[in-house]
Amino acid sequence: MLAEIGLFATFFAFLTAIYGAAVSLYGERFARSEALVLSGRNAALLTAVLLTVGVGALQIAILTQQYQIAYVWAVSNPQMPTFFRFTALWGSQAGSLLFWSFLMGLFTAICVLLNWRGQRRLMPYAVTFMLLTVAFFIGLLLFFENPFDRWWVIPSNPVEQQVVRAALMPAGALEPDPIALAQTAQGLNPLLRHFGMAIHPPMLYLGFVGFIIPFAFAMAALASGDLSTNWLKITRRWTLVAWLFLTLGLLLGGRWAYDVLGWGGYWGWDPVENAAFLPWLVGTAFLHSAMIQEKRGMLKTWNMFLIIGTFSAVIFGTFATRSGLVDSVHSFARSPIGFPMFAFWFISTIIAVYLILWRRSRGELRDENAFTSVFSRESLFVLNNVVFVALFIAVFWGSFGAPIASELFLNTDITLGQDYFMRVTPPLFAALYILMGVAPISAWGVTALSSMGRTLVIPVGLTLASLLLFFLTGTRDALALFAYGIVLLAGWVALVETVRGLQARQRVHKESPLSSLRALYTRNPRRYGGYLIHFGVTVIGLGVIGSTLFQQETQQTLSAGQSLQIGGYTLRYDALFNGQIAEDGRVMDIAQLSLIRDGQTLATLRPRRDFFPQTEGMNTMTIAAAHSTLENDFYVLLVDWNEINANAATFKVYINPLINLIWWGGIILIIGTLIAAWPREILPARVRQEMQVSGLARKGA
């Protein structure tokens, strides 16, 4: 029953999305019919409702263990805890496609509800582009990867082929025996049973889907001819929200890899990781250069290309990940959706580029200002954009470009490993941090170098002071100090600028520093939220440098009671508890160790190995234990142990300096983004009133 409800709801969503896209475009562009345009709007809302029903049906089917549905059978089993029954919705290809379509449909509906009245001219076109994307993804799941397929038994078939998979009951088929199905159900891949993995995919999807909205508006602007900065202003918050989720998704993915994959690292420059990083790079460039267009009316064509690049990277990333194009630990199994996804990516990119060139050739994307000085803020922003795009190209080339080009033109397979990325990206990241330190204190138009130098005195002083601290605590490597220096400068500039804003306010208003700070964030959320984001990125940078350059590792076999020494720590192996059975049926072998420094026991660490008896294939998982402080992570893996007397066990130990700054920096960055993106409605009533009054004044003028 649930399968039918889900299937039909999704199928109708496919129809309403296509209908909505068609009548919106036709009604607005050709028929000039308000009724048709409104019908398209309603179709967008209905699509979201139908997709909600579809996702709801699949979710309920997983929760109520309807194993006759092939997807439910593949991602869950009777032993699974309820929490993972929720996350199993996106545990595999078909379900995650449905979930993705649902999010996209939901975003479209929210966008229609929020912006319809204000943006009547752009909306029909935007709806067309958004619904076409939705329809494409629904089409993929309906025709290639159907999450509502069920198992059927056809007794007349030869024994080997009696069990078949189909959406609707084939002729002569019987319903399979539910008890037997429940017994063979696969369950979620053990690697995915982690909190980070549970929320990492939806975060990434929200980020990906979120970037489609600014893209749709950019396309709407090009198609409608309303090429003012309107589309940027409407989608600015969408872009920030999408960026926030994408950033969160990347951070959570790193955290998951660090906790679960057991190699002491969080980022491996794997093609699939890079596929999610690519839209982030262009998206971040876009966030910056959009400001120049808003304030100075410049870079109009460039911004169009950036937002299209972001969308393109999202679709390409999805395609690359899901089609089995590249070898990666993450990639989904080879799938028939590869070709249609590639075609969609190619066609949408071509249409977008054509629209830009067409409007440009008519002179409608001309900039309102020209560059006046090399050290103006807009020039530095352009440089920032160039570096972001360079990083994008370098990462794209390394993960996809070189392998694909070598296969096409040289008839060999060439892949670029970690060493490529470790060579190419650090100088570019360094350039970004330097720009991050300098650009915020430059002025629009022309910057006087002398005033810029004066503004830099305090941050540079603070940077040198912090470097001295690093030096005194043992960092002697010149390159590392240089790297810390440029990262720190960016952070100090952000902090000092915030303090300056605070002081300026305090001079004018009689108020407590705390309410001044609040006022700073509510009255100028973009600037000060932005500074907080920069500060967060600095903290992340320190963590990355520390954990990359100064990681220590060792491995040793210890008998119970024996210890190993590393980096001033003593690790003592106390006992092994094997064969512990957990609630979800996994069997755990747990080692217990004491971490000691200066004669004091800091922590008891329990690294373990889990075995999943019900799971076929990959059924063991090595789970690290870590003692986390701001200074470092002491990260221990249980590598092996003597099965018989459990007396000797082998451990691999990593010390990752400053690694927790990455997660803390991530939290700061998220807070900064929330401040920058927070709806204005939370502003004090007085401020709102002022805004209304000035708005009325403008209208009256």
Place this chain on the structure above:
Amino acid sequence: MAEISWGKTTQPQAAAQPKIASQVKMMVGIGLLIAAVAYLIISGTSSGARYFITVDEIVRDSQYVGQTVRISGAVIGDTIVYDSQNLIIDFTIANIPEETSDLAATLHNVVNDPSSSRLRIHIENQVMPDLLQHEAQAILTGTLGADGVFYATELLLKCPSRYEEAVPGQINGSA
């Protein structure tokens, strides 16, 4: 959302004259930057490039001895020997033909086909990965020694389609 103005907008300086000189400077700067990036990418590519070859090719062709390459093969479970004290893993992989539609089935076939080319792998300082097991696909970076053993420095594993293409076994139907 649309009615909201976005923060303070700095008014553009009145009729700022576009200075050709600074535009030229800017272009030169960006040009230099692009050149630097191009250099980085090219040098990175030439030093980081790894030929991805098949087990067949590396076994047949002696030109690969000593060269850093990437290979992919099907892991033969019985051959895995793990020295956990010294973190050394030895195992054998079987050749995976280039054109495969069903990777899981191919992995299964080549592992059980004695005529498929095989290659012995030796990797040091490597904790036994959870995914290293019978019929997994191993992707290795390393060099082939003169002794015919592949000395790997990097090991990547995939257990394809276990979760995607499995079909329930014998189940009885009920009307």
